[in-house]
Amino acid sequence: MALFSISRRSRVTPFHQRVMEHGVKAFTFYNHMLLPSLFTTLEGDYHHLKKDVQVWDVACERQVEITGKDAAFLTQYLVPRNLANMKVGQCYYTALTDHNGGMLNDPMILKLAEDHFWISVADSDILLWAKGIALGMKLDVTITEPDISPLAIQGPKSDELAARVFGDNIRDLRFFNFAKFPFMGREIYISRSGYSKQGGFEIYLDRFSDGNALWDAIFKVGKDLNVQAGCPQMIERIEAGLLSYGNDLTILNNPFEAGLGKYCHEDQIPDFIGKAALTKIRKEGHKREIRYLAVDGAPLFFKGTPWKVMKGDQFVGEIGSITYSPDFKTNVAMAMIEREFWQEGTQAQVHSDDGIRNAIIHEKSFI
Amino acid sequence: MALFSISRRSRVTPFHQRVMEHGVKAFTFYNHMLLPSLFTTLEGDYHHLKKDVQVWDVACERQVEITGKDAAFLTQYLVPRNLANMKVGQCYYTALTDHNGGMLNDPMILKLAEDHFWISVADSDILLWAKGIALGMKLDVTITEPDISPLAIQGPKSDELAARVFGDNIRDLRFFNFAKFPFMGREIYISRSGYSKQGGFEIYLDRFSDGNALWDAIFKVGKDLNVQAGCPQMIERIEAGLLSYGNDLTILNNPFEAGLGKYCHEDQIPDFIGKAALTKIRKEGHKREIRYLAVDGAPLFFKGTPWKVMKGDQFVGEIGSITYSPDFKTNVAMAMIEREFWQEGTQAQVHSDDGIRNAIIHEKSFI
Numbered sequence: 001m002a003l004f005s006i007s008r009r010s011r012v013t014p015f016h017q018r019v020m021e022h023g024v025k026a027f028t029f030y031n032h033m034l035l036p037s038l039f040t041t042l043e044g045d046y047h048h049l050k051k052d053v054q055v056w057d058v059a060c061e062r063q064v065e066i067t068g069k070d071a072a073f074l075t076q077y078l079v080p081r082n083l084a085n086m087k088v089g090q091c092y093y094t095a096l097t098d099h100n101g102g103m104l105n106d107p108m109i110l111k112l113a114e115d116h117f118w119i120s121v122a123d124s125d126i127l128l129w130a131k132g133i134a135l136g137m138k139l140d141v142t143i144t145e146p147d148i149s150p151l152a153i154q155g156p157k158s159d160e161l162a163a164r165v166f167g168d169n170i171r172d173l174r175f176f177n178f179a180k181f182p183f184m185g186r187e188i189y190i191s192r193s194g195y196s197k198q199g200g201f202e203i204y205l206d207r208f209s210d211g212n213a214l215w216d217a218i219f220k221v222g223k224d225l226n227v228q229a230g231c232p233q234m235i236e237r238i239e240a241g242l243l244s245y246g247n248d249l250t251i252l253n254n255p256f257e258a259g260l261g262k263y264c265h266e267d268q269i270p271d272f273i274g275k276a277a278l279t280k281i282r283k284e285g286h287k288r289e290i291r292y293l294a295v296d297g298a299p300l301f302f303k304g305t306p307w308k309v310m311k312g313d314q315f316v317g318e319i320g321s322i323t324y325s326p327d328f329k330t331n332v333a334m335a336m337i338e339r340e341f342w343q344e345g346t347q348a349q350v351h352s353d354d355g356i357r358n359a360i361i362h363e364k365s366f367i
Numbered sequence: 368m369a370l371f372s373i374s375r376r377s378r379v380t381p382f383h384q385r386v387m388e389h390g391v392k393a394f395t396f397y398n399h400m401l402l403p404s405l406f407t408t409l410e411g412d413y414h415h416l417k418k419d420v421q422v423w424d425v426a427c428e429r430q431v432e433i434t435g436k437d438a439a440f441l442t443q444y445l446v447p448r449n450l451a452n453m454k455v456g457q458c459y460y461t462a463l464t465d466h467n468g469g470m471l472n473d474p475m476i477l478k479l480a481e482d483h484f485w486i487s488v489a490d491s492d493i494l495l496w497a498k499g500i501a502l503g504m505k506l507d508v509t510i511t512e513p514d515i516s517p518l519a520i521q522g523p524k525s526d527e528l529a530a531r532v533f534g535d536n537i538r539d540l541r542f543f544n545f546a547k548f549p550f551m552g553r554e555i556y557i558s559r560s561g562y563s564k565q566g567g568f569e570i571y572l573d574r575f576s577d578g579n580a581l582w583d584a585i586f587k588v589g590k591d592l593n594v595q596a597g598c599p600q601m602i603e604r605i606e607a608g609l610l611s612y613g614n615d616l617t618i619l620n621n622p623f624e625a626g627l628g629k630y631c632h633e634d635q636i637p638d639f640i641g642k643a644a645l646t647k648i649r650k651e652g653h654k655r656e657i658r659y660l661a662v663d664g665a666p667l668f669f670k671g672t673p674w675k676v677m678k679g680d681q682f683v684g685e686i687g688s689i690t691y692s693p694d695f696k697t698n699v700a701m702a703m704i705e706r707e708f709w710q711e712g713t714q715a716q717v718h719s720d721d722g723i724r725n726a727i728i729h730e731k732s733f734i
Binding site: 003005006009025027098099129136137273321 | 374375394401404496497640
């Protein structure tokens with residue numbers, strides 16, 4: 001960790017005041033916005049997330065809003081996942097690639113109406129990408145970043161907490177679906193989704209100035225559930241194998257490498273950006289893919305430069321994320337692993353800043 | 368300032384090791400990359416920059432490289448500045464807008480050949496914007512982020528230091544021009560430019576692995592010039608009125624508001640993105656423009672949320688950047704000021720986190 005200079009450019013969120021009052025200890029920077037990254041300790045945040053319920057300021061999950069006559073065409077054109085059967089109220093996780101099939105983002109798309117979509121983006125300016133494509137193709141769409149700031153409720157007690165704030169109906173909301181729920185005399189969108197495997201919701205606050213009110217409404221009724229401020233939690237998300245764009249994959253990776261081949265439907269979609277490239281890659285077979293590593297020894301701390309994975313003097317792959325898991329009592333990592341080595345149980349060595357460590361490559365994530 | 372979690376997503380630069388060894392105290396995050404923001408103290412860095420010479424890791428000034436048959440067309444189509452007379456070896460500072468005339472960036476363009484340009488970008492993914500436009504228009508171009516990492520030499524002793532490393536010819540390089548200079552048995556591009564008004568150069572390192580070598584070559588010959596590690600310096604850049612995209616202007620501002628009207632040539636360019644919008648805005652007159660404020664009282668510290676400028680109960684504008692200037696013995700700020708109040712010498716009040724302060728609005732920057 002290092003000190004970080006805050007300026008207007010590192011935009012604050014509607015929940016910033018409350019996040020500070022709840023003792024945030026560190027941030028990262030995501031879509032030109034502050035994203036809390038630590039509240040108590042890495043292990044403290046982790047155990048609490050798995051046991052109780054947390055409120056996360058994930059306003060940095062900005063929405064790219066596409067409306068207009070060509071909105072459905074453009075949204076489909078941007079992604080390799082078939083949206084033909086997508087219903088209003090559904091969320092689709094998808095790759096988003098350039099014409100070479102290089103990953104630009106791995107967003108979640110929300111369909112609000114037949115001609116109204118939100119692309120809830122990871123950390124890259126898909127707003128500019130989508131606007132550029134639309135302008136170049138002279139499409140009839142409006143593309144903006146609306147005043148929408150997600151606040152997540154995550155953890156095993158999420159249903160109980162959300163029901164107390166938004167009503168018992170929210171318990172019936174299905175995974176990766178969203179609907180409107182009452183809040184402050186109006187209705188706001190809430191999805192059953194989130195960047196953990198502990199269950200929960202993402203609340204799409206539609207008015208910056210209501211940040212404190214939303215936060216307080218949740219905390220007021222959550223004391224006995226031991227609700228706490230939290231944030232996307234590195235240990236849990238690596239255990240869960242949730243991708244982090246920029247960490248585990250970049251523009252140099254294609255969706256197959258990212259493990260998203262099952263969401264690519266080249267043969268079902270008339271045309272989309274990257275169709276030819278993805279068709280070719282699928283036919284020829286991709287050369288590496290994301291895998292989950294257990295790495296021996298004392299806790300390892302990553303300083304941002306990918307570590308090589310080797311087997312003797314053979315290149316096996318590169319680690320993008322690694323941390324120590326208290327529950328699994330081993331270091332857990334996500335790495336791009338070459339085809340020759342990606343089978344379950346392959347043994348290899350990680351060349352860490354802390355020396356060479358033995359590792360086992362797994363095909364499935366830890367949780 | 369706050370603590371900052373470093374990961375692969377906050378990409379390190381080729382100079383990171385040396386920056387750490389030179390005692391960097393804080394970073395910011397810029398184009399998905401670490402940008403040092405403090406080495407000694409804000410005032411220490413400032414006085415040294417104005418007196419001696421500094422080496423800045425500005426690798427985060429990423430280059431969007433455009434090559435191919437349509438490269439000249441696309442580069443011109445992206446910006447409102449007339450590039451018709453731009454010569455190979457020149458740098459042009461320019462606005463870069465969307466079709467509404469909203470600022471997406473304020474890059475410096477380098478023309479390397481008739482069909483080869485670098486857009487040296489401020490903090491937004493212009494790589495995606497340019498690729499999107501090109502793909503939508505089916506242009507014959509290749510657009511990439513090449514392995515180019517600028518390292519700046521800034522300060523009054525820059526010419527002497529650069530001449531010792533790259534030869535005396537560099538003294539003849541004109542402002543906002545660039546040329547090739549010898550380094551490690553090859554030639555690399557260097558421009559006379561940089562994000563300060565103290566003079567200096569930007570060196571476009573073309574091989575990540577040579578970061579230490581370039582850094583060391585400069586420091587080895589600069590001891591008697593008192594060369595130190597530095598970084599874009601907030602006090603000096605606000606005194607100098609250098610714009611910071613995301614701080615002083617956003618997509619909600621047009622180039623006239625940013626004070627870049629003189630670089631907009633709507634009538635000279637057959638077509639470019641935003642031409643109709645900028646033509647209309649120029650005709651109707653823009654409603655606010657960037658101004659430079661002297662703000663009374665003790666040093667003010669900005670926490671990222673713009674402060675209002677008022678005159679009694681009238682809205683005068685909003686501050687995007689502010690700091691205390693030791694040389695001018697006052698707080699200095701940059702603000703978007705409404706037309707009615709933007710004349711030299713207008714008095715107003717800044718509603719800071721530290722209370723209401725008297726301010727004077729200036730038409731020119733402090734240095």
